[in-house]
Amino acid sequence: MSEDLRQIKVIKVVQELVADDDAATSITPALLAEKVDAVLRMNPRWRDGLNVQAVLDELIRRFSVRLERDTSLHDDDDHENWLDGARQQGWKYWQRYREWLERSLPWDVVDGLDRSTNDILKRLEDPNRAGSWSRRGLVVGHVQSGKTGNFTGLINKAADANYKIIIVLSGLHNNLRSQTQLRLEEGFLGYQTDTRQDLPKPIGVGLIDSDSSIAPNCATTRADSGDFSKVVARRLAIAPEARPWLFVVKKNKTVLSDLLRWIQTRVADLPVDLGDGEAGDPRDLPLVRKRVTQLPLLIIDDEADNGSVDTKEQLFVDGKPDEEHSPTTINKLIRRILNSFTRSAYVGYTATPFANIFIHERGSTRQEGADLFPSAFIHSLSAPSNYVGPSRIFSGKGAVEGRAGLPVVRTVDDYCSDDGRGGWMPPRHDASHVPFIEEDGNLPKSLVEAIDSFLIACAIRNIRGQRAKHASMLVHVTRYTMVQNHLYTDIETHVRRTRQRLARGLADEATTRRLRTLWDADFVANERAFQGVIDGEECVLPSWESVLAELVVSIADIDVKMINGKAKDALDYVEGGAKGLRVIAVGGDKLARGLTLEGLTTSYFLRASKMYDTLMQMGRWFGYRPNYLDLTRIYTTHELVEWFGHIADAASELREEFDEMALTGAKPRQFGLKVQSHDVLLVTSQVKMHSARSLQISFSGRVVQTVSLASYATQRNWDAVARLVQAARTSPMDATAGNRIRPEPKSSITIWEGIGYAAITDFLVSFVTHPAAYRVNGPLLAEFVQLMASHGELTKWTVVIAGKGSGSTREVAPGVIVSPVTRNGEVAGDRFSIGTLLDPKDELYGMSEAQWDAAVVETSRRAKEKARKNGDAAPTTIVDAPSGPAARYVRGMGSPGVRPEPERGVIVIYAIEPVSPADELIPGFVLSFPDSGRGARVEYKMNNVMWETDYATA
Incomplete structure (x- = not known):
């Protein structure tokens, strides 16, 4: 037995001992060393040549990994709950895959994968459910975070549940398809798909359970030329049987056409009349003439935002899709394969879901059926604590x-x-x-x-x-x-x-x-x-x-x-x-x-x-x-x-928004609308967004801050600050100002309440934001404030000139003295780039006592709900101040006994003293917008030349 195999066996047994040790209140290096010694005493032969310290190091690493629960948005219309404990009894494919994973992964991570794949599988339909049904879902992971391992687990469970045909769409190139085939050989098939061998060589899960009676069938091989083809189609015939069939194919017109033609001629059994295709349909693409009724289908679309999305805009008349629309070829073929089955499920996997979410949720044509919008669910995978993103x-x-x-x-x-x-x-x-x-x-x-x-x-x-x-x-x-x-x-x-x-x-x-x-x-x-x-x-x-x-x-x-x-x-x-x-x-x-x-x-x-x-x-x-x-x-x-x-910041914000929406029970369509209003402008290819020259943006419920500062406009921007201060000083006193509390008063801070929105828009138009600050555009922000003010919102503002609580002071406007803040950053040409400008406490100024208390309760509620979803104990720390999202929510939407005040925004001005030597302070600002139920958005325009010059892929 090799040292690697001995190490794997020792680690596996130790993990089992620790899991069974009810007396162990905490897992420490000393406890793990004790368990390793116990295992080696039970089997002294394993000690020969074994690097015991390496075993202990690996165990410490595994037991240090933490994993939160996934979150999801789902729509259960016309969906029947079906997955329970009884249904999972005797599942052989998943059990051997789990045992294979336990050789190299922490048990908490394997348990997390078990929960995650169950959550995804239950959103699909029961493959044994009679009648016609189709489900579309999307799983959003992190780049290089283990999406392949997740969909391999899903495939194993789907096969156990009785999905008979499993198609994996694996990228656009042969080497990626071959790599996916190799991973599925280890994790699902259990044998090498090598046509040069008379007897398949067991690998991966096949070494855990080599029972040939459950070995899945596979129509493709690991070779670069092992994709589905006419040659494969001529010799391949399948019928309902106990074992599932796996196809690992490229997103390629020829491959998918051959696969669709084979399904129509060799597998489908129920004739249907869907017409002769759509206008402009290439004549060489096979049509859906019949449907498969006996074999439920699961399609896994890896990198679902790449190649699968219909980049042609479909027109809608009175809310109904144009039936003469002709989708792009790969999208057309994927949908026709799905439409060839009376029972089908489609699950896309990606780390960058924007193109998928921009798919129109009602897109549909006769031959292709519904488009690939994830109408059933969007599932967000959590990453283990050892993931480096x-x-x-x-x-x-x-x-x-x-x-x-x-x-x-x-x-x-x-x-x-x-x-x-x-x-x-x-x-x-x-x-x-x-x-x-x-x-x-x-x-x-x-x-x-x-x-x-x-x-x-x-x-x-x-x-x-x-x-x-x-x-x-x-x-x-x-x-x-x-x-x-x-x-x-x-x-x-x-x-x-x-x-x-x-x-x-x-x-x-x-x-x-x-x-x-x-x-x-x-x-x-x-x-x-x-x-x-x-x-x-x-x-x-x-x-x-x-x-x-x-x-x-x-x-x-x-x-x-x-x-x-x-x-x-x-x-x-x-x-x-x-x-x-x-x-x-x-x-x-x-x-x-x-x-x-x-x-x-x-x-x-x-x-x-x-x-x-x-x-x-x-x-x-x-x-x-x-x-x-x-x-x-x-x-x-x-x-x-x-x-x-x-x-990095934009991705974190988007996941936080997703989690917030999951807590409120939102559906996938609502998340699609949220993404379209996100202030990260360049989220995906323009053709995938079907919006050639404009984007719609809302800032409600957001914090916007200058992190890329125009060093060439410092004096002009200080002049804009001075005009804002003058306007604030001459504004009528807000009648409620005395009721506004201060989170933690600082010696170096000045506050005005109830300032009219005109002073804010004038400041935003006058303040020069750097052209590279794609998320902070002064005129665009001013336009949004004016739009909301026309609806009676964002009309009264809290203006804060903020600084540190101690340190040397400077006069930044007539009569306004602050202690400048320090932010790490980098000077590059005409700009000073920093990370985060906002001190989180500063956006809490201007809250009434009732709002503060309600936001504290809301902050605590959200923390408990997140802990509940993660399966953790409720937080024991007493919340004494609101979080920013909770404060913005209560400001705009109110709370039981607390009136909403969507008319109140907050602007915080900072005097920034760069870490690197500088002769002058640089002004920056933060805008805190309350939540709003109005959904008003402003349009950001760009011409096609600008898009092609600056933003197209090099």
């Missing part, structure tokens, strides 16, 4: 919350000339570009450093006992395969030369000196910053001498591969076996979406996009980094760091 790496939070991003990002600026038009890899180049630089073997110093960082990280991972684990480096700087060819050659040459120089020993002083300099300046300098970042991990570095000795050995295992549509290289991690792959992957679009780079440690990334979903999907470095998070590095541009920070 955008907010962990590119934190947009400022000094107020005392939180900063993980120190893994390294900004680069040597890839192009100062004007951005020349150099090694200018942002805008074409397929004929030849990357050239005279030094360092035709590579910029930043890329040489990134490669060196990967070499050092691989050596340390080997020393930490991860020699058999995969390790990858991503190089993604261009979409053009010809340019990638040049880059691949240069990188391969550099790695080969470095390998040869290290093989000579310490004689090559230049190479070892370069590596040692990076070790001291980066790894050693940042060692302390990672202490305590992830529970259960110490992040301690070995000595340089041991690293250098290991480098000489480990660099021999590193391969450079080109991953694009024309390359023959492939990332076959399964064939890597126990050794583990060490690979530098050079690519473009194939590396941008869906494809998982196992053990991704170092990234060199220059590709730019200002669309939320595209940029998020390009970020393959999100995910899990057990015991090597401190070794990961991301080399990218200043601009991309700023955009990812913006996206």
Whole structure:
């Protein structure tokens, strides 16, 4: 028995012992060490050659992981509840998949996956339910967070429940389809789908339960050419039987047409008359002539926002869809496959759901049936506490919350000339570009450093006992395969030369000196910053001498591969076996979406996009980094760091809104409307939004704050502040001002109550917001305030000039003295960019005592409801101040015994003293808008030239 297998067995038994130990009130390292010793006493043979400390470290890591409950919006119209404990008795597929997961995942995470897949499955229909039905759902995860594991669990349970045909739509490229097939072989099929073998080789769950009588059938194979095709269709015939059928296919016109034609000619049994297709329908696409009545269908659409969405706008007359509409080809084929079954369920999976939510909820045509809008449910997956996502790496939070991003990002600026038009890899180049630089073997110093960082990280991972684990480096700087060819050659040459120089020993002083300099300046300098970042991990570095000795050995295992549509290289991690792959992957679009780079440690990334979903999907470095998070590095541009920070905050806000809506029992359609009014303007491709030149935005219930400040307009903006102060001083005294309480009065603060909205709109129009501040546009905000005022809302404002409670003071307007606030940030050209400006307590000014008390109650209620949904105990901490969302809700919507005051907004002005030396203070503002039931929105317009120039994918 190998050491890895012994380690797996010991960990599994220890987890079972801990779970059964009712006397254990808390799980400590001492308790785990005691259980490990007990297991090894029971079976002394397992101790031979076993790294006991590695076992204990892994157990500590697993028991340190925490997982909250998922949330969901759902519509149960015409849905019958069916999934209960009795129905789940004897489920073999799920049980063996669970046992397979327990070998590598914490039990809490496996339990969470069990709950999550149950919650999703019960929103689908009972496959045994008679009659005709169809369900559409969407599962929203995080980039690289385990969506494949979730839908694999769902597939296992669906097969147990009696879904007979399971189709997995897995991206647009062969390598992603093949990778998904490999994952499902391990997690569902239990055998290799290799046509070269007479007898299938058991793998994954097949090693847990090798009963061939339950082995699912599969129509596709792991080979690059193993997709569904006419050849497969000619030899494939199925009939109702005990075992389910799996199809893992690309979103490709030919593949889906062959699959639909096979369903119509070989499987469907009930003739129907749906006409001859829609206007403009390609003649080579098969039509729905018959339906399948005996085999319930489940379609899993991985990366559901990519390729599946109908990008043509369907017209509606008197609320009814135009039946002559012709959808885009892939969308058409997916819907026709669904429409070929009387009983069907569709579940899309994505981390960037915007395109799916922009689908019209009533879209429908005769041949295709309903569009893919997730009308039945939208399910938001929670991420385990050890997940490393955008907010962990590119934190947009400022000094107020005392939180900063993980120190893994390294900004680069040597890839192009100062004007951005020349150099090694200018942002805008074409397929004929030849990357050239005279030094360092035709590579910029930043890329040489990134490669060196990967070499050092691989050596340390080997020393930490991860020699058999995969390790990858991503190089993604261009979409053009010809340019990638040049880059691949240069990188391969550099790695080969470095390998040869290290093989000579310490004689090559230049190479070892370069590596040692990076070790001291980066790894050693940042060692302390990672202490305590992830529970259960110490992040301690070995000595340089041991690293250098290991480098000489480990660099021999590193391969450079080109991953694009024309390359023959492939990332076959399964064939890597126990050794583990060490690979530098050079690519473009194939590396941008869906494809998982196992053990991704170092990234060199220059590709730019200002669309939320595209940029998020390009970020393959999100995910899990057990015991090597401190070794990961991301080399990218200043601009991309700023955009990812913006996206991190926007994603968090959107999930918070989703959770709030889930607490109120909202339905999927309502979330779609909420997303369309979100103030993140560039959420997805314009064609997917069917809104060619405008977006509708509402700010009700939101906080808007300046985080990208125009340093070139500082004096003009202080003049705008002075005019606002003058208007506030000359406004009539608000009759209710004496009844407004102060959360925590500061010595450096000035407040006026009941200021008319005209003074606010004048300020917003006069204050210069930076063009890069896409979420804070002064004229747009002023237009929204005027629109709400026309309806009697946002007519009275609390104006706050805020500062710190102590420190030196400055006069920022005539007679207004404040102590400036300090915010960490970065000066880039004509702007000063920060994280968060608002001190949360400052938006609470101007509340009446009754509102304050009601908002405290609402804050407590929301905390308890969230704990209940997570299965946690109710919070014991006494809430003594409202949260911002609760305060905005009570202000606008009221509460029992408290009258709503949607007419009252809050504006907070800050004098910001940058951390970096500056001669003058910079003004910034925060707007706190009360909730409103009016739903008024303002339009943001852009012309097509602006869209194509600034926001289309590079």
